[in-house]
Amino acid sequence: MGVIDFGRFEHIVDVGGGDGSFLAELLKTHGNLQGTLLDQAHVIEAAGALGVLPEVAPRCRKVAGDFFKSIPTGADAYLLKWILHDWDDGKVVEILRCGRGAMQAESRVIVVEHIIDPSGAQPIAALMDLNMMVVTGGLVRTSGELTRLFERHASHIHPWSTPSWLQAHVLELSSAPGAIARSSEPSLNS
Ligand SMILES: C[S@@+](CC[C@H](N)C(=O)[O-])C[C@H]1O[C@@H](n2cnc3c(N)ncnc32)[C@H](O)[C@@H]1O
Numbered sequence: 001m002g003v004i005d006f007g008r009f010e011h012i013v014d015v016g017g018g019d020g021s022f023l024a025e026l027l028k029t030h031g032n033l034q035g036t037l038l039d040q041a042h043v044i045e046a047a048g049a050l051g052v053l054p055e056v057a058p059r060c061r062k063v064a065g066d067f068f069k070s071i072p073t074g075a076d077a078y079l080l081k082w083i084l085h086d087w088d089d090g091k092v093v094e095i096l097r098c099g100r101g102a103m104q105a106e107s108r109v110i111v112v113e114h115i116i117d118p119s120g121a122q123p124i125a126a127l128m129d130l131n132m133m134v135v136t137g138g139l140v141r142t143s144g145e146l147t148r149l150f151e152r153h154a155s156h157i158h159p160w161s162t163p164s165w166l167q168a169h170v171l172e173l174s175s176a177p178g179a180i181a182r183s184s185e186p187s188l189n190s
């Protein structure tokens with residue numbers, strides 16, 4: 001959560017946000033942030049029963065929906081955390097296209113994913129790749145594969161620095177050229 005500054009956003013949609021626990025932590029940390037949790041109806045129902053959101057309920061909307069069909073409009077940040085690896089390229093493009101339709105010009109998409117290192121340096125990503133292939137038919141991608149998917153929808157891709165223990169990569173996509181805040185610019189090697 002400390003990798004990027006969510007406090008600069010006003011409204012974040014956690015797309016496929018599961019039980020809402022990550023969104024709840026974000027809203028607790030950033031008192032001015034509004035949140036929308038989007039997930040499938042049965043997941044939203046279970047999230048309500050789990051009760052992770054009441055503390056931030058006045059600032060959080062729960063939406064039962066389908067991210068292939070409709071993503072809530074008007075937010076300035078859209079989080080896709082551990083979503084894309086569940087799906088093949090065609091489905092990822094559908095999600096990104098739907099998200100693009102929801103975004104304002106200045107909105108950002110924050111992607112959290114494992115990334116396959118072709119040298120085999122990140123065995124957890126390789127294990128996740130196998131897991132995704134067997135369980136969901138998805139895959140963990142190399143940064144080059146992700147970049148090629150994003151290039152159709154984003155004018156700028158900013159890879160945030162992540163600590164190696166996190167074993168996750170955070171990419172910020174912008175559709176407005178040059179409008180993105182830059183702190184460091186680590187390279188995206190394919
Ligand atoms: C791997 S989980 C990730 C959950 C959460 N983002 C996280 O980081 O823990 C994928 C999530 O996507 C949701 N999901 C799958 N298909 C969906 C769809 N068509 N529309 C909305 N949510 C969907 C699942 O219910 C699940 O909560």
